[in-house]
Amino acid sequence: MKLSSISLSFASLLAVATADWQYRSRPDLSPPQLNITIPPKDTAPGYLFLAPYSGFADIGTTHGPRQSAPYIFTDKGELVWSGYTYFSIWAANFQAGKVNGKDVLFSFEGSHNPNYGHGHGHITFLDQKYQTVHELRAGNHKLLDKHEFHIINERTGLVEIYDPVPIDLTPYGGTPDQQWIVDAKVQELDIETGEVLFQWSSLEHILPHDSVLPVYEGQPGFGYNSSDAWDYFHINSVDKDENGNYLISARNAASIYKIDGKTGEVIWKLGGLPGVTSSDFSTKDKNLTFSFQHHARYLSTSEDGSRQVISLYDNSAHGTENKDGREKNYKKQSSGKIVEVDTKNWEAKLLFNGPAPDNLLSKSQGSTQVLENGNVLVGWGSEGAVSEFNPKGEAIFHAYVDSGEFGHLAQNYRAFKFDWHGYPTEDIALYSEVTEDGHTIAYVSWNGDTETKSWKFFSVDENGTKHFLEEKKKAGFETLIKFDNKKHSKIIVEAFDHNGKALAASTPVFTQKQILPYKKESSNDQRIEKLEKEVGLLESALNYFDWRTHRSSYGF
Template sequence: MFLVSASIFTLLSFTLPRLATSSVAYCNNQDYESGALGLSPYQTYDAAPYNPVQINYALPPRDCPANSQVSGYFFFSPLGLGTSLEMSGGLIMNPDGTLVYSTADLALVGAVMRGPMRYRGKDYLTLWVSNGAILSPSGSPLIGNGYNVLLNSSYDVVANITTSGLSVGADLHEFLITSDNTALMTAYPTTAYDLQSFNGSQDGYVLNCVVQEVDIATGKPLFTWQALDHVHPSECSTPLGTPFTGDGTADSPWDYFHTNSIQKNDDGTYLISSKHCSTLYLVDASGEIIWRMGGEKSDFTMKNGTNFTFQHHARSHGPKVISVFDDGAAGWEVDIPYPRGLLLDYDDSAMTVSLLSERLPFNRSSPSTSEGSVQMLSNGNSVVGWGSMPSYSEHDRRGDIMWSAQFAASNEVSAYRLFLQPWVGRPRTPPLMSIANSSSTENVTVYTWWNGATEVTSWQLRGSSLESPLKTITLTAVNKTDFETTLTYTGSGYAYYQVVAMNGHGQTLGFSNFTGLDGTTFGKGENQTVTAHPL
């Protein structure tokens, strides 16, 4: 079951009037920012059945909307409160705001995009998927019960990975593949617990957050850590009985700990983040806590600017350096007016934490009460996903903001995490095309797209007068500049049309089926082969 606090988001979708917009990102569009284009503007196409979020660069890069200084793609899942989103699911988007890939074709319930990860020397796209139940009862904390999937470069599902030996499946908060070809996951099983000392029932219930490492190939659990075995609820400042933490009943167990990130270090230790304890825990291979950073029982002296609360996405970066997203707020408490992305230096001899740099949002008008990520890039820059604020930005080595983009005009839309990463996708399914209803035997307009294809630089429109023998002629070719491309041909003599995806080397990547003006369709010719090198 997937339980969602109504104050955070729900994956349930309904239809409300919202204004559809163009595809390429806007640059400092005041109508977008004011909400005049709707709370969650979205893209539309002539034929492709997708409506991804529309991007607006509130702080534009120098070459907006191209943002050519950015290398790679953005991976995230817009999450909407109630009716806020036109289309939910995971997205891959270009820096210029155009769509690359939508998980909508997979028909996976509640898919949350995690981005590419490396397993056994190959890159795979990773998603979290709900077990099918999508509920949003009042008083329930944000938890998930499902599994993680690996998709190869053809977007085939090659692995399903979840927790083992627990009463629930993998939670959405963390999935990370280690260099040992294992997977780290969170889980939220319910446990009976006496809550009298917390003004609850003797026959109460808590979420006993679990950290588990699983061998991906076998599914065998290698490490299992349960919060109640190591952290007493009195260590955390989580109130019982709020809509954000649960009331301690079987239907709404108390989420006193709330694990939201895990990382395994090279020395075999684990870095665990507890949002509701406002603490990072370093845990050894036996499960014992080595130290606590932050929170009411911190083992470190937190120097100026280093205190964090209700944090997300803690990551070690070599010896003594940690990045963390400091929400500084939760549904029941606000400690800072807007979130921060922190890079911290810690000394585990002197037991002190110092601030290396901080990143601040472009829009500082509201706090972030949930979610968020800080990704450190190889050049020293960083990309921050601003949690319950629907925006993301790049920052230089000092933490200064370089540009900022938004994917909604309202905090009713958010993203759990957002990453900038390289990816090469060549779908196993063929490109798709649609002939416009206005087409005639002498004027043909064709719309084409290929969900997830990253190598396409141009499209060819081909025609054939007969189905058999099939002889195609290239009628026109155009560069690909958006998710959907329009091709037109003025002439006569062709009954059937086909599009061909080309890469930058002039090699064929894929062929669509043939489509006739009368709606007849049939597959590509036997002699039509892909000439691009296999991935």
């Protein structure tokens, strides 16, 4: 089913309308908003790093987020920085980090293949001025995949590669014409030079028998060609410990592997599904199961090296959105987990479990980040939400990424929280308007600025002389100030930090006649508008589910 041209027009207009009037000083920005359902309480310091995108197929502007991009927010929902146009095409895994002692932002940018859960591109780095300073690509004539970039010791980066190769799949249940499999690879790269320091291949060390998604089911690809290769392993995260050994999350094997950093051999395997996956560890905890997981990270290692603590995101789900019989759901909700593995007694112990608020079950994506104060930040992947838990496992913050009428379908690969200091080279944005009763209202913002504590406003006379008007404490992304009933024809604003140091000044702007959002007065018109909105939503939802029915969503 396709949207009718009338419904498509209504939906498009509605989507545009919901994005208008967010910021008068930056009408070009239409970022998603955080729909906070659990207000922050005792949360860790830092900003939220998100890169939401649309869960709809590409059907014009009838879905959100309208401006898919990396974003920085406060946990109170205030925008700090919009990365729209800073990263092109499709961006994910947006984070802050350090490279050779310098603070940077980085993100994957490139193609996105939602059918098979992979994409090809590169890693882009920005400095604290939000200027592009570096790009990194995979080596050895391989294409870097979207799933992972993880900085090690400020010098090297871990990446994952989706590499289809032809082999005989009949030993694994395939037919003679099923000949393609994904050889999932890991590379450790020198960030500055791009030199490949280490490369690991899944097919060289782990047989396809480890997969919990058989080739004949077709869930991770049928293997008939390189575009439909059987993704038996599906690496979605890589980490490295202080001893040089790697930690690999294999989603389609529902297992986590520790890999020798010299030989590439498997040191141990933590299987997530007793009775389905093999595992080198036993457990007495019935709650210590996981499947189709993401984002496994080393947290700590005991002095003798026999015990290691790791974190992971437990999806417990994998499959199509239309419940066509090929889904794999092992629990009713996803969760963030912290696990200790003991290689003396070969036991695994669950140390932390953060279950999803609202019983969210994400069939793809997700992340678990342990913060410096012990709190745990969990991104719910395909469900487009983020939560923070205290060490007791209590949710102390929860929000959905929302973007207008269709924002409930926004997704976000990973969510993070970092301290960050931004010093934008963008000009301060200032807009001034006069109301019908003669009041001057000014709006000011500075995209990416984290240092301004107050704004000083000045009028500018015909000779260019400044006259101080008022100082206003910075209030969120855009600060509004209303002056007395005298019209100020030209306004300028200056930014000051917490020490009273001047940071920058805007260019003077002329005051404009105020334009207010149009409101229909007729109650009948309002009823018609509401009906049109409901019809547009219904038809768009039907179109979405019809689209899902005719394609598989393999997730990532």
